[in-house]
Structure formats: C-alpha cells, structure tokens
Amino acid sequence: MVLSHNDSVKLFRNSAPYINAHRGKTFVLMFGGEAVEDANFANIIQDIALLNSLGVRLILVHGARPQIDQRAVWRKVEPRFSEDVRITDKQTLECVKDAAGSVRSQIEALLTMGLANSPMHGAQIRVCSGNLVVAMPIGVRNGVDFEHTGLVRRVDVTGINDHLDDGSIVLLPPMGYSPTGEVFNLSHEDVATNVVKALKADKLIIFTEKDGLVDETGRLLRNIQLNSLYPMLEQEHLQREKHSIQTIIDSLESGVSRCHCVSYGQDGALLQELFTRDGAGSLISQSYYEQIRSATIEDVGGILNLINPLEEKGILVKRSREILEREIEQFTIIERDGMTIACAALYPYLEEQCGELACVATHTDYRGGNRGERLLNAICEQAKLQGLTSIFCLTTVTSHWFQEQGFVRATLDDLPAKKKQLYNFQRNSKVFMLTL
Numbered sequence: 001m002v003l004s005h006n007d008s009v010k011l012f013r014n015s016a017p018y019i020n021a022h023r024g025k026t027f028v029l030m031f032g033g034e035a036v037e038d039a040n041f042a043n044i045i046q047d048i049a050l051l052n053s054l055g056v057r058l059i060l061v062h063g064a065r066p067q068i069d070q071r072a073v074w075r076k077v078e079p080r081f082s083e084d085v086r087i088t089d090k091q092t093l094e095c096v097k098d099a100a101g102s103v104r105s106q107i108e109a110l111l112t113m114g115l116a117n118s119p120m121h122g123a124q125i126r127v128c129s130g131n132l133v134v135a136m137p138i139g140v141r142n143g144v145d146f147e148h149t150g151l152v153r154r155v156d157v158t159g160i161n162d163h164l165d166d167g168s169i170v171l172l173p174p175m176g177y178s179p180t181g182e183v184f185n186l187s188h189e190d191v192a193t194n195v196v197k198a199l200k201a202d203k204l205i206i207f208t209e210k211d212g213l214v215d216e217t218g219r220l221l222r223n224i225q226l227n228s229l230y231p232m233l234e235q236e237h238l239q240r241e242k243h244s245i246q247t248i249i250d251s252l253e254s255g256v257s258r259c260h261c262v263s264y265g266q267d268g269a270l271l272q273e274l275f276t277r278d279g280a281g282s283l284i285s286q287s288y289y290e291q292i293r294s295a296t297i298e299d300v301g302g303i304l305n306l307i308n309p310l311e312e313k314g315i316l317v318k319r320s321r322e323i324l325e326r327e328i329e330q331f332t333i334i335e336r337d338g339m340t341i342a343c344a345a346l347y348p349y350l351e352e353q354c355g356e357l358a359c360v361a362t363h364t365d366y367r368g369g370n371r372g373e374r375l376l377n378a379i380c381e382q383a384k385l386q387g388l389t390s391i392f393c394l395t396t397v398t399s400h401w402f403q404e405q406g407f408v409r410a411t412l413d414d415l416p417a418k419k420k421q422l423y424n425f426q427r428n429s430k431v432f433m434l435t436l
C-alpha cells in the first residue's frame with residue numbers, strides 16, 4: 001500500500017508521542033536463528049537502526065539453533081537432547097561457536113551497512129559484544145551430564161550500560177564465559193530473561209513466527225495480562241512458543257511492565273507495534289489487581305452508584321435502573337475488590353459499521369491510573385470483533401480527554417441516522433469520532 005503525502009504526514013505526527021515516550025528507554029529484543037534466516041530480517045535490522053537513531057537503548061539477544069543444527073550435519077555430529085535441552089559435548093561446542101559467530105557477524109554487517117539511497121545511509125551505528133554474560137554449567141541432571149551446556153550466572157550490568165550510554169547497540173549471542181576460561185552454550189531465552197532482570201529493562205520484545213500469541217482458532221491476542229499466560233504453557237497450539245511465553249512470564253514477574261510479541265516475517269511489524277495505537281502483535285502486561293470484564297445484571301447497582309453523581313452534574317445523560325438493566329450487556333466495567341470503579345458502554349450501529357462509546361465514568365478516588373484508556377482499548381477490541389470500523393462519542397465537558405485518545409472532531413452529519421434523530425440540541429454535545 002502506497003501512502004499519500006497527507007497520510008504520511010499524519011502517520012509521522014501520530015507517532016510523535018511514542019517517539020517521546022521511548023526515547024532513553026532500554027529495550028531488550030530477542031529473536032531466534034529462524035528470524036535471522038527469514039527474508040524479512042534485513043528490514044528488521046533497518047527498523048532496529050531507526051530505533052537507535054531515535055534514542056532507544058537497545059540490547060539484541062539472538063539465538064542460533066537452526067544454524068547449530070546445520071553445522072552439526074556438516075560435521076556429522078549426532079545431536080543429543082535431554083528434557084528438551086541440547087547436550088553440548090566438545091564437538092557440538094565447536095558447532096555452537098561457529099554458528100553463533102557467523103550469526104553475530106551477519107547482524108554486525110547488516111547494522112554497519114550504510115549505502116546511499118538506503119534507510120541506513122549515514123546511520124554509523126556502533127555494535128558492541130563480548131564477555132558480558134558470565135555462565136556456569138548446568139551440570140548433571142537425572143544422571144545426564146550436559147557438559148558444555150550452561151546457565152546464566154551473572155550479567156555484566158556496568159559493561160552493558162557503558163556501551164548503551166555511548167549510544168552503541170549491545171549484541172549478545174547464546175554463549176557465556178566462566179571465570180575458569182570455559183565457554184558454555186546457553187539458550188537465548190535464558191540470556192534475554194537475565195538481561196531484562198539485571199538491567200531492569202523497560203520492554204522485552206520477542207520476534208515470533210506468527211503475528212504474536214494466538215488462540216486455538218488462530219486469532220491474534222492483542223492484549224494479554226500476565227495471569228492469562230500461565231495456562232497458555234499447556235496449550236497444544238502454543239507449544240512452539242512455550243519457551244518465549246516462559247521468558248515473558250519471568251520478565252513480567254521480575255518487574256517489567258510490558259512485553260511484546262511481533263512477527264519476524266511481517267515487514268514493519270516492530271515499528272507498527274511501538275509507534276501506532278493498535279500495534280501489530282501481542283502486548284502482554286502485568287496482571288492488574290483490578291479486573292476488566294463485561295458487566296452482568298448484578299453490576300447494575302454498582303454502575304448506578306458510579307454514574308449518579310455525574311448525571312446530577314449534567315455530565316452524563318440520566319439512565320434509570322430499568323434502562324440500565326435492559327442495556328447492561330453493552331457495558332464493560334473495571335472491578336476492584338468487588339467494587340465497580342469505572343465503566344463504559346458500546347452501542348453498535350451495524351448498518352453504518354460504527355458504534356457509540358457512551359457512559360464513560362471513573363470513580364473519583366481512582367482517576368489518573370489510565371483506567372479510562374484501558375476501558376477504551378477494551379471497547380475498541382469489542383467494536384472490531386463486531387465488524388465496526390469507527391466509534392463516536394457525544395460529550396459536553398470531556399472533549400480534551402477524547403482528543404488525547406485519538407478522537408477527532410466530527411459533525412452531526414457524521415452520526416448514524418437513528419442517532420442523529422435522537423440528538424439533544426439542549427445539551428449541545430460535541431461529536432468526536434475515532435477510526436479503528
């Protein structure tokens with residue numbers, strides 16, 4: 001798709017808040033050897049270079065499993081595994097060092113490229129690697145000696161930060177070194193998890209074969225909370241992503257607020273995930289003490305207690321208990337310890353493929369915690385599932401908040417015919433529209 005000049009300008013302007021939010025933050029990007037072999041990998045490198053130029057502190061953790069397997073075939077080394085972990089004897093270790101070195105050189109070469117008329121022209125990126133991960137042997141498990149297969153013992157936080165402070169990209173292979181001078185084969189998931197924890201990274205971004213994490217039907221799960229990840233470890237359709245899911249769980253439990261899964265085969269997925277509202281993959285966040293869910297008839301009382309003060313001030317249109325009971329299925333709420341602290345409703349107009357966002361309210365004691373944004377995201381997901389392409393709202397006093405969320409000023413003529421007929425000219429509400 002070719003963007004028009006106006007579309008390009010709008011896209012660039014809309015990305016500005018994300019550029020400001022990401023500048024100076026530390027991101028750990030994890031990808032396996034499969035991503036390196038994909039035809040889209042050169043584009044990923046260009047996007048990584050762009051992140052670097054925008055002031056993001058980047059640590060790249062790469063794997064090399066298919067490259068190791070390939071070299072084992074060349075050298076006629078029989079691969080051995082126990083508990084899904086590679087046993088690394090001396091011959092296999094040579095395959096590991098050869099494969100990891102080759103992948104590292106390939107990445108460094110791509111990051112150094114600066115041809116004229118290419119996106120990386122003039123980038124002059126420095127890439128730093130080295131003995132930044134201290135390892136120890138796995139040892140013997142259940143009678144099996146894993147030899148040169150190891151675990152991360154310690155991450156050189158000072159060394160990595162020194163490189164990041166200099167504006168360099170830090171590149172970490174799936175290998176570690178011991179104080180005794182030995183080399184160990186590590187899983188890149190283990191390296192990424194420990195780097196995230198040690199550096200208290202702001203984000204972990206994992207490149208996967210699919211667009212992100214999906215459900216049993218193949219539908220992309222765009223927003224996931226930590227407590228929903230644990231059962232995913234046992235789901236058959238996600239077994240290939242099991243190690244990535246465990247890495248995300250460990251990272252979130254260590255304090256990282258957000259992790260992302262994006263496709264390594266989709267051009268621009270990384271940039272779309274980081275610089276657009278809808279993203280391109282899966283966003284996984286910490287579990288909230290509060291639960292966001294669809295409202296039921298038992299929630300009518302809580303919603304009335306929440307919206308009555310706003311109705312008395314004229315901020316919301318008055319709704320009787322009877323009306324609310326009839327329309328309760330349209331509502332989504334945030335519940336905290338049994339108390340409804342925020343709500344919003346979606347009224348679809350299927351013929352026009354749009355919906356009305358209404359009755360957005362947050363308890364006065366719980367404002368300022370991005371609860372409105374969370375509700376809006378939930379409503380937008382519901383609207384998309386219903387095939388809607390836009391949502392609109394009518395407001396008298398909160399127009400600035402809606403504009404901050406991406407809504408743009410609209411007119412009465414933009415409303416569905418049925419809604420236009422019911423418009424209350426005495427309230428003189430302003431109309432705002434959001435394209436999904």
